[in-house]
Amino acid sequence: MSGGLSTTARLALLARLSKRRTSDEAAPRPDAGSARDFSTLPGMRDYGLLKTALASLEMRSPLFQQHDGLAGAHSLIGNRDVVNFASYNYLGLNGDPRVQAAAKAAIDRYGVSVSGARITAGERDLHLELEAELAALHGAEAALTFVSGHATNVTTIGHLMGPRDVVVHDAAIHNSCTEGIRLSGARRVPFAHNDMRAAEKELAAARRGAQRALLLLEGHYSMDGDAPDLARAIEIARRHDAWLMVDEAHGVGVLGATGKGVAEAQNVDPSGVDLWMGTLSKTLSACGGYIAARRDVIDWLRHTAPGSVYSVGLAPPLAASALASLRIMQAEPGRVTQLQANGRRLVALLRERGFDTGGSIGAAIVPVIIGSSIRTARLANAMLDRGVALQTVLFPAVPEQSARLRFFVSSDHTEADLLHAADMLADASANLGAVESLPGFG
Template identity: 85%
Template sequence: MSGGLSATARLALLARLSKRRSAEDAAPRPDAGSARDFSTLPGMRDYGMLQTALSSLDLPSPLFQRHDGLAGAHSRVGGRDVVNFASYNYLNLNGDPRVQAAAKAAIDRYGVSVSGARITAGERELHQELEAALAEWHGTEAALTFVSGHATNVTVIGHLMGPRDVVVHDAAIHNSCTEGVRLSGARRLPFAHNDMGAAEKEMAASRRGAQRALLLLEGHYSMDGDSPDLARAVAIARRHDAWLMVDEAHGLGVLGATGRGVAEAQGVDPTGVDLWMGTLSKTLSGSGGYIAARRDVIDWLRHTAPGSVYSVGLAPPLAAAALESLRILRAEPERVTRLQANGRRLRELLRARGFDTGFSQGSAIVPVIIGSSIRTARLANAMLARGVALQTVTFPAVPEQSARLRFFVCADHTEADLLRAAETLAEASAGLGAVEALPGLG
């Protein structure tokens, strides 16, 4: 199949899309026009158009690729060995024998589940040990874990803020954060990515009429692989009597000389941040999330946050795996050094071949901005066919002209792995030629 879309082919595709969409719209549905009509859901039409386009081009979806085993620097997808740049196993601790042994020992002692909300019957010593270790890691007084990283932001922000409050956040903030703000009813004011001058203007303009204010950032942005100016963010929050919350989901174990995150990387006192959020599913080899902060707010969240009070406690093997991973991270900072060297090297190799890596600082996340969703999907499939797995971000997750591939680097990738990734992408890109944007989505 040709890599590009000629003018004739593009018109033909547009005609097929229009015809198929018209036929689907015309097809009788028992719930058409009623509140039960799922086609009225936000984004459903655009999603359907994208699926129709992929089908019309005989282009397999690059999403939901099944890995057959442990996903580290290498993996197996569809029964084939691949170099893996699609997983968050940054320090290769998921699969470490010590981490596995800790998880198995926790199952032997506590079982697979704690079988209850912590506030009623689900509290275990493991929870307390993990939270104490996380609090120490971030330089705070206390921490609280939740069963999901996404749910952590939703429940904490949704519970912390209210309709009389304002949340000023980076436009590239994670979906879990915006969902939390939406739940809270607070006024939500995004500012241009990493533009702290714009952040201050939004905060100054909105603060006077708000009861409480929150400045919300990520320590390491997963879409772009860059970081905010943390010292300036602290200063803005203090000037405007606002809380500062930093989502370190991708920063723990990745940024700073020993992996303590953006504060260590930039030489900023971590106590300037009021709320540190993080996940257990990346560097820490488990699943779940946490908040680290002052003891009074953590105790309040423990007793009142819906995601804590009305949810089962963290599963023992996951808590044990995260705790052991944190212990290894503290004892073996050379893993962080290797990871950072690999991230910088891959970014260098990709840029040398003419690829746009955006704002990536080359720590663990290196995006390649492609633009067209069709071209991005084709490149992802071509890379996988050549034995390199990576992540794909296409419309409607991002605007059509900012679709991208994302390389997630880990400490155990070799120079040969990095070189293979860059050379394979160059080869696949050259083989596709020019590909235009999806008709009607640009």
Template identity: 65%
Template sequence: MSQGFGLSATARLALLQRLSKRKEEKGPAPGAARAFRELPGQRDMELIREAAGALGLENPFFRPHEGIAGATSMIGNREVINYGSYNYLGLNGDARVMRAAQAAIDRHGVSASASRMVSGERPVHAALEEAIAAHYGVEAALAFVSGHATNVTVLGHLMGSRDLILHDAAIHNSCAEGARLSGAKRIAFAHNDWRAAEKELAANRRGARRALIVIEGHYSMDGDIPELPRFIEMARRHDAWLMVDEAHGMGVVGATGHGIHEHWGVDAREVDIWMGTLSKTLSACGGYIAGNADLVAWLKHSAPGFVYSVGLAPALAAAALESLRILAAEPERVARLQVNTALFLRLARQAGLDTGTSAGHAIVPVIVGSSVGAARLSQALFDQGINVQPILYPAVPDSSARLRFFLSSEHTEAQIRATIEAVVAAMAGARPAEIAG
């Protein structure tokens, strides 16, 4: 299907030769600029940009959204159907959430103004953490100012050079960076393969002081989920901790959006460390750790990314807290999201599109098979009023280049059906029909 959008090997080589010659004609950059061009990946990035220009492709990234990004968004003074947002339950823009954020600003100002340990603690921080702990049914939780920094600082601080970190090969960059920072022995196992994970754990556990298994509850690139009970059993059998990154699972997976443990009917206390973000379903920004009270107390007084960082902005904490309350009170939002994603996935597969291993919770990839093809397809859809981002090499292998659709509870059936028709038409080389918002 992607053949019409790809480049042959001969054409690709010719393009690279032409671009390389153009770079040589420019000559060396002066002074510091030359040194910056030597940074890892800088030349590859420049080559990719020039290749896109030579192929007549616009940069699909960093497009400014002029309003609230939900099922639709305003880009360039035009309303588009939007599949580029984590606003899974439509709570970013909900009047109740915005009122809660405004009330926090009126009371505390825009910023926490300091580390929470020093002088930045506000009552809304504790209220949010209590609500997150209650959501999981665990003892305690701690909110951080950044989701990415949560994984980096917790993994980097919790584990050390005598320890073992075993993680899924598709784990988020923040987990990989935290594991690298820790100095622990790090082993990646084949994506979602619990048997491969146990084989690695069994072979390497004896020489490690502590062992930690890190998985995601809902993988952001493929939209699939792990067999959580298998990983719990494995952790107990080998005296290891289990950490689950629920960034894309909160409010998405499980009948009422409680996450991967609800999906599998597992007591959340069987997982040692729950991690998540406030920036997706909870329509704010930041991260959290939930679980054992001793762990949370230790992190609160020692994790560098918490102790030495400014506290979470009160308005963001209030927005996340109100979103969590709405999630608990209105589970029908979760049901709508799951119906929409199941419809999208079913129609895509019926149309012969490659959706990989998506489980149909909120994320559905359409695998195109080449980076050039994915970029061209994204642009063709954008021209017709559909915003969906391509995932290109080196983020994924070129053969796995894709469009990644984030579904929302607010998408309509008409939008979903029109989108699938447009994708199929564009991939077939036909001019897509006009898309109605």
């Protein structure tokens, strides 16, 4: 199939979409018009349109790519070696023999599961060791781990805030944060991405009449690869009597000379942040999340947060893997240095070839903003054909004109890997030609 959509082809696609949609709507459903009709779910129609567009263009979905074996700087997809920019293995620790040995030893001692909530029967010394070292990483008094990074934000924000409160947050914040706000019932006020002037304006206005306020940021933004002005955020939160929470899911192991995150990178006292959130699934090669804060706050969460009290404790091999990864990260800062060098190099290579990497600072996350979801999906498939795996972010996850490819950089990527990726993207883009926006959403 040709790379672009001519006017004739675009009209034909619109006709096929219209015909298929009409046919789908005309087809009788046993629950049509009732409360059991799933087609009324939010976003179901838009998702269906994207699926229909991909099918009409005879395109395979770039999503749910199956990796075989360890997903490091290289991976196997369909029994073929590819350069892998689709995984979070930032410091290459997922396959480190020391990490694997720690996980195996934990299984030998504790089994695969702790078989209970920590508050009742699931507490293990591994949890306490890991939490003590995570707290120290952020200069906090204590920390609490959860079995999911997403659930960490949902349960913490949902439990911390209430209907009389307000949360002012960056518009590019993680979905887990917005879900936590929704659960809390607090008023949600977004501000323009990484605009601290807008943040203060919104917080000042929203603070009046609210019982409590929370200013919510990411340390290294997962969608754009940039970072906030942390010192300014602390100042704004203090001036308006608000808590400051920083989601460092992608910052730990990535920012700062030794990987401690945005506070270290910007030489800011981390104690100015009231709540540090992080995950165990990126740099720390496990699964789960944590909150680091004052001891009284953590003790309260430990005994009352639904995501802790009513959930099984972190699995022993995961806790052991995260702890081993954290210790290796701190003992071998050269991994962090190499990751940062790789990120800067990839941004430079992509920009030299004319690609829009947005505000990426050249660390672990490098977006390439394409615009059209159709073109983004086609480029992702073309890149996989050329031996490069990366992530796609398509409508409706983002507005149709901001669809993008995302490179997740590892310290294990070589200069040859980076050069190959940049050259292949230039080649794929040149050979794809022009592609229209998703019909009806341009």
